[in-house]
Amino acid sequence: MKGLQDFSLHALDISVFAFYVAAICGIGYWAGRKKKEQSEDYFLAGRTLPWYVVGSSFIASNISTEHFIGMIGAAFVYGICVAMSEWGNVVSFSFLIWLFIPFLLSARVFTTPEFMEKRFNATIRQFFAVVTIISNIVAFLAAVLYGGGLALHKLFGWNLWVSIVIIGVLAGSWTVYGGLRSVAWMDLFTVVIMIAGGSLVTILGLYMLSGDSHSLVEGFRIMLERNQAQSGVWKEVVAQNARHIVQMEEYHRLSVVQPLTHEVSPWLSLVTAFLSVSLWYNVINQFMIQRVLGAKNAWHARMGIVLAGYMKVILPFIVVVPGLILFAAYPEVMRLPWQEMRMEADKGYVHMLQTLLPIGLRGLFLAALFGAIQSTVNAVLNSTSTVFTLDIYHRLLKKNASEKHLVLVGRVSTVLILFISIFLAGFINRLGGSLFVYIQSLYAFFAPPFAAIFLLGILFKRINAIGATAAVFLGFLFGIAVKVYIQVDPTHPNWLAPYANQSFLNWAICAFTCVVVSLLTRPPSPCQVTDQLTINWKKLNIFDDLGRRWYHSVILWWGIFALLIIALVIVFW
Template identity: 55%
Template structure:
């Protein structure tokens, strides 16, 4: 079953990978060994996380295997516009730093559903809790485990072992790979809670950055030929991605309509500004993505925001997000550049029908690893990829079990559950959700022609808009009530399903609103619809009671002072200073690649 077919890792690489796993285990054990007497010890690390752990853990948990594998493959297919998924965080990070963090910390909640109950009603809490659990298991955990299983199968040189089981074709090596990845990835979330998760994330990010830098460094050196120059390799990479000549121009023109939309004969791979009908990032999303997806992902997504809820102070929470912003500047260069390098060196891989290129794009990172990384660095890259997998699995498991325990079990099943029983429930539910994710991850084998990057992002665009709309309105305006919020999210999910059905039936093809084939444009329409429903229903019904619009739940514009506690003890601790530099750099990058 484990016979090698294309094994390309050496014993040295395996030693590097084993050393990483050993260090990771030591850090996870050290961080999680503290006795967990209270539930916030397990679920929120005792609210003790320093800023550098908040920031690095937020980014490490965000850079999952689909982000690395998918973004490299996405850049190979679509170009530099994939960087918008990182650079576009500037607005949601800024809103989080200056407006939302004070409310989230002042409310002293464990979970975002708790906050939504305080601001709206218990129905919103239950609705969001259920949707979050579903999204975490299907969108985050399953996709990450699937990519992890594929990677383990490929790097270990396992055959694609297909056999029949109860009428289904089974790839047993893939299933074993998923199970192995699930076990080693989920163990620290189950054992140590958020404290183990956050500190292992801190270590993981170092390996992620080091591993991906290696591919770009050796790839650019190889592109430069005898010059052996990074700058020369960079210039050649950009020139070939302009696709003005040769096979590069040929494949861009071949897939122009599939990428940019009907009527397009070409597209600019080196621009973040893409046509309205672009498959992945149409130009309005340079702004709208903040409101349709980023607010949900970065502000009310439990597995991301849990680090902020676990911060030891408001200054640590804010400065942690500033650090995350700087890392988001750097990461696209680390993740997108390898995809551009592969297009520059192997454009012929894009010949063929666009619908068949998903697996090729998802395998792009392995092509680069095999071609460019020397002995030892292959192990480092695999450690980085494994780190990204375990970081996301740990984070998602911890947040999912937190919501299940606090918002489902304690709220609706056993209100008198003790602190220790809550911890026990978190451990057991983590194991259960991990097992369910393994089953769903393997189920993705039967849809393996799908582009993993598009799969994940399209699910984001389905889950995010309704909640992003009502959360933003609820924070900004006291007149918004629970009825308006509940009607908005309910009808929003109905509209989201209807749009997906219409795309599947080809309703938007040709000249009938073809721009609605883009999942991000669908998200924008859904978000605007939910905003309207929430406003109309709220204004047609009674105002919310006073306790639902207290100053710790909505913005009091008369008392607003966003600069409280931003200076720190020294000038270089000033949050406003470092946030301002971050904003300037992002604006400069967008202008450069306009």
């Protein structure tokens, strides 16, 4: 799958991209023009975001080069099962809509580390804040900037470091200026461009597969037939790599339910992913939940997540189907050595762009790619500076800082975090392997301890700070020990190798430790188990703010979304 070297931009492409940049700048300036002397205005948009901005920003923050580069490369290698990283969010989204949103909004907090201190203690808050900052830089910002830099490097032949710096500086500028308000409103426009640009590439890829028939239906049929890998070179390359993927002789690319030994999507993760990674990513991950905390009220927050759910339904069409198309068109890539093949797969989408996009659409896709990078970089930068400013600087260094001073610190820390991320991004290429696997494995390491104590802490009043602290530190020690064990002992159980299985095992150990230690030590103080910090099932009314008219009904639109996901899982069972 050799990259072409003639991906030139014509005047029409430049005009399309320039229009996107001008529109984004205009929206960012318009949204951020209001004075931001209060920290709530800068970090939470004054809690004024409407539902369509909440949902669009929630998804735009999530879509990045992990999807356009990493997930498409993963779909090329592993097949349809990677779509479960999108469709599987139905569980966490449902809990977010029905349980966590009314609960978190009633707590009136700025950050999730702040909530952790109120429920447990300052140690948990500071440790969670530090881990949040590190994970945001390493697992999100550096990876996203690397993926974007890799795309520009392969498309135009630019130096990788130069590409990363350009993307980082351009993408991060508006975060410094406007805070969450600018970021969220820019995301509304960006997500439309991303979905439009990504859909066009998928459609052109299906037309390419169909050959002289020029039929989407025929292209889709050929894609499915070749991904079944029942004959020819497709069967050969799947058999060649089955041992690496599932540690078995056979592998089914068009099934979302995979063996327990599957490298990235064992069947156990379909049941347990919510408890560890999904709960952490969608509920207590600051750069995602910050959009919810900035909503006007509970109805706008809930409908925003419902809208995000519908986008999750269609996302695999633009970030998984292209990988299936590439496998159907270029199966010989999978004859390469395993690590080299996975790195080559990450370049597949760039090859599609070079091969398929005509004049004009190149500019649109560059806008979509830049939008994916810009929205995620903005989101993570804003949330990371929020955590640093409020949970580290304000909490530990200058408790009497003015609101205006905190906004200034937020802007300065944003710049510093951006440059650290740019520096680290240039070294990801040396790690080898798949970008998608790199990011997902980091999620599986960081998430379980905090997901366990958060869930137990809000459900059970008896959980205390001692139990939570013990669980968190044991969880990270266990995570490190497992990874070392797998590296040094080739006789380790096959089921332990997939990071999703490690994640659930870590979560279970943390949950057990938290419960046992809490029961063996003194109960928490009354101020740590108020109705704002633990769920009072008698007082929490989850049926408030569900919409006055039927077409505003959270229940209706959530129900349709959930049924769509269930239907898709059944089809690809």
